[in-house]
Amino acid sequence: MDDEQLTQWYARAERPTVRVNFVTSVDGAVEVEGYSAGLSGPADKRVFGILRKVCDGLLVGAGTLRHEGYGAVTLDESRRAWRRAHGLPDAPTLAIVSASLAVDPASPVFTQAPARPVVLTTTAATAPPGLADVADVVRIGERELDITAALAALRERGLDQILCEGGPHLFGTLTAADLVDELCLTVSPLLTGPAAGRITAGPHREGGPAPMRLHHTLLGADDLLMLRYTRR
Template sequence: MSADIPIRRLWPEPSELPLDDAALTALYGRADRPRLRVNFVASLDGAVTLEGYSAGLSGTPDKRVFGLLRMLCDALVVAAGTLRHEGYRAVRLNERRRAWRREQGLAEYPTLVVVSHSLDLDPAQAAFADAPVRPIVLTHPGAEPPPGLTDVADVLRFGDDRLDLTAGLAELHRRGLAQLLCEGGPHLFGALTAADLVDELCLTVAPLLAGPGSGRITAGDAAPPRQLALQHVLAAGDGALLTRYARG
C-alpha cells in the first residue's frame, strides 16, 4: 500500500480489501473521448473550505486520489483566484507517476491551464516561473496581461467582454489536451456548469461539520440543474467518502 489509511469500495461491488494505487487508477481511469472532470472536497454540511482553505478538509485518502487525478489528466484547469489564494506551486509529479504517464504515451507532466478574467496574475509565482510545461492562460480579448506574463505562459483569448469557456476548452482539445481536470474554484465550477461543460464530478465528503460561514463548492449565476449518474462510492479509513459522478 502507498498510504497508511486504507480506501475500500462500498459501491458497486463492495470490497473488503483496501484498494492499491493500481486499483484506484483503474476506477478513475482515462476516457476515450474529451472529458472535463471536476474535483472538490466538502464538509458534511456543505462547506468548501475550513478556516478559508480547502486543505483543512482534505485528509490523506483525499490527497492520495487528488494526486492520482493529476496523474491521469492532460491538463489541470484552475481559476486565477484559486491559484492565488491557495498558493499553487508548479504542477509536478513524482517519478513513479511520471513513469506511468510515459508508459501510457503521455507527456511527463500535465499542462497547467489558468482561467482569468482580469489577468491579475504574478509571472513570478512558482506555478508559472517553475513550471515544467509552459502553462496556458484562458482570458477574453479585453484583458491586459501584466509585464512578463507572456514570457512564462501562452495567453489565449476567447469571447468578447467575457471569456467564452466553450471556445477555450475546444482549443485545449485541439492542442491534444483532451482529459481536463478542474480543481476550482466555486465560481469557475459554476460557470462550467452553466455552459454545460462538466462531464464528471469527483467529490470527497469530509467527516466533519464546518459550521456556518463558508461557501459551497459552486457559485455564480443561476444555471439549469444537470443530472449526473453515480459511478462509485469509496470509504476511507478516516471516515471520508470519495464519490464519483458522471454524465449518463
Template structure:
C-alpha cells in the first residue's frame, strides 16, 4: 500500500493543515457554466514525459488530484494518440467517488470522449470494450471506422479535413457534458488553445530535470498567447507543485 503524501495550500492563503479529499474537491469544484479543464504534468524543464510516458513524472499526490478531476467531470476528452500510447483502460472510479457522483445527481461514471481524425482505433482496447458507459469518438466527415468500432462507440463526425473542435464540443454539450476534462495530448491541447476553448489548466510540476528530448505539454501550429490567471498553488512534502490557472 502506497504512503499518502500530504498536500498543503501555499497560495493564495497558506494553510498548515493537510488538504483531505473533501478540501481538494472544493478547490477543484465544478463550475456553474460549461467549462473545459485541461490536466497535465510536466518536469521542471518543461518535459511532458520520461522515456515516452507521463507516468515517469507523476506521483501519489498528482494521482489523487487526477482521480478527483475525473470524479468531477461529465466527460473525459483525450486524443487517440495519447489513448494508444498511454494504454488507456476503461474509465472507472472507486466506490467512494461513484457515491459522490450519485449524491450530486451525476451518472456513476464520466463518459470517455476520444478525438480521432483517422479512426485508427482498436475496438478491443479496454477503454472501449470494457467501458462502463458507451464512449464517444469525435472524428471528421468521411473517416472510415475499423470493423467493430461502431459497435462499441458513438461516432460523431464534425469537420471535413480535420476534427472541428468547436463543433465537437458543442455536440458534447448538447448531450449534457458541460464539465469537460481533457488529459491531452499536446497536439489536442494546442488545438484547443488555438480555438480559444481552454477555460482552465491544472498543471503538476514534478521536481525533476528530464533533460532534452521530450516535447512540451502543447504542440501544433502557433497561436495567439492566452492569459489564464493563477487560482491556487498546492505543494507536497516530496516537492511537487500543483498549480491551477483558470479564466475569471
C-alpha cells in the first residue's frame, strides 16, 4: 500500500474532528522502558506521518512534548506538496497544553517551527521570558484549563481537524469531556509485563463508556496491527 492509498484510509473528515493516535503493547502498555518508541515500527511510523499530513492542528501535552523529545513539526516535501494541493499550509500547527507553562521558548519546537505554535494554558500561569516571541499564548480557565474551550479556540483559528498525540492524561481529559471522535490505535506484538501505565489516565468519564465503531484494520509486515475506531 503506497502513501496515496494509505491517505485514503485516514482521510480528513467532513466536519471538525478530534482524532487521537496511540500505540500500545498487546498486554496494554503505553511504553517500553519509559518511551513509546519501543512499541513502534515501520508500519506505525508510516501511519504516524500520514496522520500528521492530513491534520490542521497537532495537540500534545507539555509533559509528553518534553519526555518524548519533540522537535519542530515538519513534513517531507511529498507531504508538503499534498497539503498545498489540498489548500493547506505546509505543516500543521502545533498546539501545546500546559496548565503551568513549563515550556522552553528556546526549544526547536518553537524556534524551528514552520508554523507558529499555540500554547493553551490558564490565566494563573506565568509565562517564561520570550515565550510570546515564539508562540501564541491562549489562556483559558483560571487555574484549570478548560479543554472544551481550548478546542473551540483552536477551531476559531481554522484548526478543524485536530490530531492528539497524548499523553495519557490529555487523552483521559478529552475522553472525560466527551470530545474524542476517533482513536487510531496501533497494537504492538509485544508482552511488556505489568510495569507500564495505560494509554489513558486522569479524570473519570461521567455517563459510562463511549461506544466506538471499528472503521478499519490494517496489518503491517512487522506484525503491528493498526486499528481505526470512530464514534458511533
